[in-house]
Amino acid sequence: MSGWVCVAGLGPGAEALVTPEVSAALDQASDVVGYVPYVARVTPRPGLTLHPSDNRVELDRARAALDMAAAGRRVVVVSSGDPGVFAMASALFEAIEADPRHVGLDIRILPGITAMLAAAARAGAPLGHDFCAINLSDNLKPFAIVERRLRHAARADFAMAFYNPRSASRPHQFARVLEILREECGPDRLITFARAVSTPDESLRTVTLGEARPEMADMRTVVLLGNAQTRRVGRWVYSPRRAEDAV
Secondary structure: OOOOEEEOOOOOHHHHHHHHHHHHHHHOOOOEEHHHHHHOOOOOOOOOOOEOOOOOOOOHHHHHHHHHHHHEEEEEEEEEOOOOOOOOOHHHHHHHHOOOOOOOOOEEOOOOOOOOOOOHHHHOOOOOOOEEEEEOOOOOOOOOHHHHHHHHHHHHEEEEEEEOOOOOOOOOOOHHHHHHHEEEEEEEEEEEEEOOOOOOEEEEEEEOOOOOOHHOOOOEEEEOOOOOOOOOEEEEOOOOOOOOOOO
C-alpha cells in the first residue's frame, strides 16, 4: 500500500471542533506524529503508533513523517488549531525543500479551526473587518521584526490576533507589545484575552488597552485587539463591516 502524509489541525481543544475530515484521517493512520500534548489528544488503538516529541524539533518531526510515508506508512502530523497557521504545514514543506526526494509523496493539508477564530467567536465578532495575525514569539524571528509589524498593523488600523504572547522565558516582551499598542492606538482600544478556548479551563476577558496588563496573558492565551471602530454590544465585542477613513 502506498504511504501518505496528512498534516492535520486538531482545532483549539474541544473534540467537537475537530473536523470530520481530520477524524477520518486519524482513523486510517498507521502513525501519528506531533508535539506531546497534541499527540495525547489522539485516542490509542491497535495498529496505531504514536510518536510524541518536543515542541522545538519541528523539522526533525517533519523528516520522520516523510521518511515513514516513503516507507509506505500512513502518517498524520498533528497540530493544534490549523496546521497552516504558525504550525507544522510550513515545517513539512521546509523539510521537502531541503530533501526533494519526498516531493512526489501523497501529501495533504487538512485545515482546522484556529485558536483566533474560536476566540473571536466566543467574544462576538472582533475580527469582523480586515485583520491580521502576528506570532509574538521571537524564537524564529528577531523581536525587532515583531515591533515593526505591530506598528505598521496598528497604523493601518487592522484588528489583530496575537499568538504566543507571553512565556516564562520571555515575560517582559508582552509588556513592550502593550506599550507599543498604546502608543499607536491610544488607551481606549478594546483588547480581549481568550485563554484555553473550548476547554474546561476557558476564560475570556475584554478590557481597554489602558487597563491591559502583561500578566493577563500566557502561552495558552490568544489576544485579540480591535480596530478603531470595534465596540461593545452588551457582553459582545464586534468590529463593524464598514470602515471609515480616519485620515
